[in-house]
Amino acid sequence: MKKENSKNEQNRRKFLQLGLLSGMTALAGNSLIQSLQDDASADSEDSGEKVRVLTPDGKMVEVDAASLNKYPEAHIPPAEARKGIPNKKFVMVIDLAKCKNARKCVEACQRGHKLDYHEEFMKVQLIQNNDASEPYWFPKPCFHCEEPPCVTVCPTGATFRREDNIVLVDNNRCIGCKFCITSCPYSARQFNWSHKEKFDDESTPYSPETGVPGQEGTVIKCDFCPDLLRQGKLPYCASSCPMGVIYFGDKNEDLVTNGEETVRFSQLINDRGGYRHLEHLGTKPNVYYLPAVNRQFPLERGFDVEEEVIERYKEVPYVQEMKKKGKI
Amino acid sequence: MTTSSSKQIDPAFLKSIEGKQSLSKIWVGSLIILLVLGLVALVYQIVKGHEVTGMRDNVVWGVYIINFIFFVGLSYSGAFISGILHFFETPWKNAVMRIVEIVTVLSLVVGPIFILLCIGRLDRLHYLFIYPRIQSPITWDVIAIITDLIGCFIYLYLTFIPDFAILRDKEDLEVSDKRKNIYRFLAMNYQDTPEQRAILKKITRTMSAMIIAMAIVAYTVLAWIFSLTLQPGWNSTIFAPYFIIAGLYSGVGFIIICMYLVRKYMHLEHYIRKIHFVGAGIVLLVMSLLFGYFTFSEYFQRWFSHKIHDMNLLDTLFDEYFLEFVLANYIGVLVPVVILFFKRLRTIKSITFAAVIAVLGLWLNRYLIVVPTLETPYLPIQDTRPEFLHYTATWVEWALTLAGVAGFCLMFTLLLRFVPAIPISEMMEGQNKKNNGHRAKKADS
């Protein structure tokens, strides 16, 4: 009897073990297949902009964000892009007193223009005017100058200045001589040194107003987002700044806004001592700066970013001092 | 005239044309290897894009444009020198004229190839001609180079015509019939009649004057590509004269080197003599002093007024590029000056050595003009990627540089097997004058 029982016990054990084993294998196999599928679907999701939403059934899914460029109605071909939005004179004002290097402007611009991590149309620099003063965070887009040296030196007219103050690059005409890059005193331009996969995306036709898709061997830079302006929206940087640092508007109307408040451009410049960077060079930029007076945030807040970003500022004397004291 | 002249031609001139002088296999072999390497690098760059070079978003102009300026500088200075020599009919021009003119044309062929390597979209090169903007210094440069290239070709050809005539008329010239036909065609029925000679003389003289003017204008335009920008280190009012002097300096040095090589390997010791080297050496001395003066003016002025961006530039020069700075601006100036200043030190070999130092120093000087300025822009480069902070040329750029030099040497070598290295017609004229002078003396006595 005992022998039988023990045999039964053994059989039961074996049966249970087998069941457990097969169950786990099934689970494991399923999850393997799942993760493979996820990888595949993750690649395909990279092409469009997605947002996370909740369905009425309580599930979380990703759907297409409302496309900001209403192609084909909004497509501005290169020839048309040279004319500009009529009767406007766009201008940007950046309030250095409020900038804390949140870098949301950099990231939003990169998303909107399909840029890689290191490609920055809007750069945030750390500028120290002199040894006695504390440095300040300096967001620097293209200044869209009134008398742009970059436009002057372009041999084929690929870069041009429009009536609405915006300076654009027509990547269908650029031959990649890079004279404009050497000519810009503000280092606002960049070059596509090699072919990238994103250039093959033919879903929207090329327009100098969007700069998408890019092309190898051509010059790229901040474009003041004319495609958004035509829809009455602020450029990516201005609308994404959590501190409201970037004001954008029309000099003709004399109004600039940062999304929260709208102010008279002339009043802002006069009351806050607005100036242009390196004014003496005579380029007459259309980006004005309000001095870093009565800062809203201590400078150290701006170092709450990735290591790689902090490394960029290692030449600034203040940063070197901070590093010595071990504060960074 | 024809028969007597054929008797008087020194066989040394014709050796290389008749193919009797064996081409050094090592020489040609190594040149071809370098050219092939360059071709490989070129294909690699076309396929992979400019990412394979060391150029990045701040230093967007590197070794290619440096080579471009250098070679075009050689060309313009050659044009200038040959123009002056011809226009003022300096006595000992004959030995070096041909070499100078060949250097002028060949370096103007090699130079623009380098700038094409720097262009991002070669498939759109024709846009320079369809959509030109005449406010752009690059447009001026394109016009200047094309005009100058054609002008130098025409001028070179004009000096070839009498020689082609002599080669055509020499019946016992041991060359293939096809070659003889080419000589006949290119000689343009030149029979050295007084009428023809007068016309040829006139147009050559006019062209030589034009070449001088074009050389100055064209190299000025090239200098303006840099000095009309706002960048610290480039925005200088004396850039155009500085470039011309530097170009002349490198040009004379390069010509001396060519003279030395042609003299040695084509056994023309009788015709290219020490006096030519000394003459060229004196010019080199003067150029080196002028070049040193201009360079000193540029840097001293910036250091003295110590504007912030100038000081940043000088800091970069003296920290990162100290060795190159010393080689280019101190050794490159002082060694030639010392060698050429003292009569005792002037030998053919030492003068050639001075020329080599001058040429290398000048290439480095070009490097120091282009790259440090781009590394110290007005707004500091705040980046972590080392290739974006400091320019380092890659093997692709060096391979193409060497290939360019090799191409130049190869073309030079091959051309001298087609055309005599010394203008025979001029030598003969000199001989005839001498002989006539002797006969006159004999007649007198």
Add this chain to the structure above:
Amino acid sequence: MRNTVKIQILSLLVLALFLPWQAIAQDFDLKAYRLRFKLETTKNADGSRTLDASFVGQNKKDRKDRLPVHQAEVVFLNTHEDEEVELGKVNTDETGTAQLTLPSDQNYLTDEEGYIEFVARFEGTKEIKKKEADLKVKDLFLEIQAEEIDSVKTVVVRAFALDSTNQRVPQDDVDLRISVRGMLSDFIVEEGSTEDGIFEIEFPDDIPGDVNGDFTMVAFVEGSDDYGNVEYTLDSDWGVFDDVPQKEKNELWTEVAPMWMYVILTIMLVGVWANYLYTIINIRKIKRLGS
């Protein structure tokens, strides 16, 4: 026996590595979000009325993590006591907003004091409970009068409601602001509240307007408990746009260069190429002479 057990345990452990631990850990937890359902109304300048329902989940731990509810059906109703009039059904978009615009001649059920009650309702599903939001607003009318009185630009805004006999009832203490409409936003000129249904301001005389000196004046009531949002616009030509003189066309940075550049370039090129032509002609002359 023991060996087989060991093998079995080992293989179980190995298999365990393949288990979708990540997925199990990351399983979406609806309970972590508080779902907020709000209703707002705006009376537009043309008299139409917009109802905005917003249905967004907010992460209880991370306030910045918002999850809008998409494609949820929202019913807009106008109620009075027990009566319900369905105004429309709209599905929320990917921002969680459902919007319904009703024409200016729409009739509403009102209570004795003239308040209209709106209800927005989400019927609910198995996973999400039924949601309802309501608000009561009075139908406010705004009128802008812009006149230059004694060379002082004066703007008078009248706020009133209509009673059952369509008589104007001026509304006191209405917080409103007067703005100028810009391309991207509205610029607030002055803020204040009505006294006896009237809000009067001195309008600044340095507003440029567009290139023709025109601009749109906006009177706006924001988020009032009694009226919701109300907007009214008036086109004005009080703009003092300075006709900025057009700069000269031909500069270094324009498409057409300064004239003198074309002239000099032509002279130089003609001079040089004429010489080339002369040279070539003479070469041919030499050839002719020699034949």
